[in-house]
Amino acid sequence: MPKKCECASCYFEFEVEDDVIEGEVIPCPDCAADLEIVEISGSTVKTQVAEISEEDWGE
Ligand SMILES: [Zn+2]
Numbered sequence: 001m002p003k004k005c006e007c008a009s010c011y012f013e014f015e016v017e018d019d020v021i022e023g024e025v026i027p028c029p030d031c032a033a034d035l036e037i038v039e040i041s042g043s044t045v046k047t048q049v050a051e052i053s054e055e056d057w058g059e
Pocket residue numbers: 007008009010011012028029030031032033
């Protein structure tokens with residue numbers, strides 16, 4: 001079941017995969033902010049705007 005997530009930047013509500021983990025960074029589908037998952041409780045995911053300076057996006 002997808003989880004509900006609210007963007008910490010624009011408060012847009014969207015769904016994320018149920019295999020997300022705390023600390024994962026996902027883009028907001030509305031404002032494209034980078035959101036770090038800070039808490040997963042039940043079917044709700046809390047985010048904060050990620051402070052990305054030297055993020056490890058590499059493969
Ligand atoms: Zn947003």
